[in-house]
Amino acid sequence: FTVTTALLNVRSGPGTQYGVVGQVRQGEQLPIVGQATANQGLWWQIEYPGAPDNRGWISSAADFGTAQNVAGVPVAAVPLPATVAPTATTAPTVTPTPTPAAQPTTVRRAPAGQTLLIVENRSQINQPARLTLSGGKSVGGGKEIDPPAGGKVEMVLEPDFYRALWSAPWNNFTRGADFDAPPGKIIVMWVVPEDGVTNTEMFDELVTGGGPAPTAAPTPAPPATPVPGQVIAPPGMALLVASNKSKENEFGTLTIAGGNYGGGKEFILDANTEVQIEMLPGKDYRTVWTSPARGGVSAGREFTVSTGEVIFGWIVPEDRAVFMQFPGQPETQINN
Template sequence: MSRLFLLRRALFLTLMLLTALPAMSLAAIPQPGQTNLAPMASGPTVTVTEDLVNVRSGPSTAYGIVGRATRGKSLEVVGKNAGATWLKICCVSSKQGWINASLVKANGDLSAVPQAAAPAPPPAATVKRAASAPAPNVRAAGFFGYGIQVDTSADKGFIVGAVKNMGFNWVKFQLPWKDFEGQPGQIDFGGLDDMVGQFNGNGLNILASIVKAPQWARPGNSNFDVEGPPADPGTYANFVRAFASRYCGRVQAVEVWNEQNLWYEWGGEPIDPGRYVQLLAAAYRAIKGACPGMIVVSGALTPTGAPAPLAMDDIAYLSAMYRAGLRSYSDAVGAHPSGFNCPADGDWRSVSDGSAGYRGPFDNRHHSWCFRGTMEGYRNVMVANGDGGKRIWPTEFGWAVSNSPHPGYEYAADNSADEQAAWTVRAYQMARSWGWVGPMFLWNLNFESGEQSAFKVWGTPTYDALRNMSK
């Protein structure tokens, strides 16, 4: 047969196909040069709600990326994991994959979607012990500052006087989102105006740590016995946008979440650095859009070597945050370099304090034992990821002292009031000399009950030592 005959026959068959399938969109028919088209959806679908979402080979960020989906893309759901926190979809680049359920909107009921078996997890990545070497002593952009976390239920005049008497210039408080937006879109900042006015009006800079999603914003299968993040990062972004717009110029910095590598701070859900960075990215864009000068601090991690599902090693989590894009969505990196019963300049590899081993079932030796180990470990991760021009903000640190400590805080009985004072002063001095630390927030000024009171410095030798410390 001639080429002309074959060409005419192909054209005839194409026209017949179009006539026989009038309801089919032309976009669904392969065009010249077009490949990897997904099959038409036959089951329930979801629509991507974020600008760019990773599709992975399994239901967690530990699995590799097999493709990406953009905002508005519709995907067929063919399976889900046990908690329905990850959905198996079809298809991206002709491949099935898994997508985080918090980043899509269901177009119908997904309850009948069968549970899908996850593939074997990839080999665990070897975590480079970034805490094993001193951090480069190179100055970073930004500034140092003296701060402390306060119990805002106390008299505000007392707080202002106590902080300024120490020669400190920053205060931090937690702001529970759930207390200010009980229903979607109904934001009431209540008495916050007066508190911000008193602190800022008396020359104190403010760091607000915005945490605790309201129940309406959390996933439907949440464990409401613990606080947790929203299902849709956009709901959090809407709230922080309103906050930044209202307090622009009066609140200097916002910390986006708190200790998200710990199970009960992440709602009992699977710990997921990638999902956290998506929350951070949405918040960063919202805050900067409303108040470009407001500083955005990434949520500080809890220093720990506890295993899954209780927590994720904070060095590993920070590294995963960088892989997910942390560098582009923060002005500073939050940290909680707890001191436990290790001196401020103590080395976690050799510290020999008698009760240090009580924390041991997880790791006999771990950077999280010591203030310096956590700070140097984070700095090394930042430098390794090309983010050495940014500062670490310790948004909570300190040493507990108690003769009858709460369970889990037994190390506090090993610390004396004089040690607390000396180590706290030393921590401020070291951090200032390093040149890559921003404002430091001691935990805490004036909490009176529970394990929090073991860290209180009001009325202690530590308060006097900090007041007399050279600044």
């Protein structure tokens, strides 16, 4: 595993619930000896002197580095999160005291016919993060949400499809997180900026009180329900949805280079057609759009993709216009 981010945490287990045992820097090459898939995706087990059994864990996210020759990497045993063993002592004589009454239970539900969104920043080292929403009935042209480190922000949404983009200054982190907001649901979106980990959870209700720790009554977060113009990237990949919106039967071409397309691959876009192009995350790409219609048009754009991102691009040959739209951003004409 070659580290490509400035600084990456090494943890004692595969997830942010495990403690940090060290950090590695950009350019370091780390031997991979195992793997495990937790509720935060795939993590690599690496050789790391000083960690328990000289083994540490790092996130496999493409934002942090690249792994090679991992086809035969074995699945490693997942350690239990560290707990503090109690110290044996002689039990003192105590005077019985009344058992305190259990705290009242509070059940939270979304307002009738609406969606409750809870945005959390779970940073453990006081790092800021931002969630930018766009599209959807409740945010219009866009809304920026800045949950404080260790805190949360709540808002009520009208049911709709929303585009979302997490960003943080730590390692210039960005990640798309588009979602559907069904009526009557509670959606919890959270980020750990220093680990580059995000997640979206969906609940019928949240239950707190009546015990030492809050509990939740979740329903599995389903894949976003397809709506017109919405596409979900394949697991572990990013996706470019390229289309030709000609109304005069004019054709166009798209050439994409870089990443898993090397020196370039050309796609012919007939009028009113669409092609979905899978891209490896964490790679640099360049697109060139062309058409000979009405004197011709040529436009290019360079960009980098992250896991799960869906990028839209389209050409209107007779208008000599090319547009692209990235997660959490408005559409932009790239040949101005």
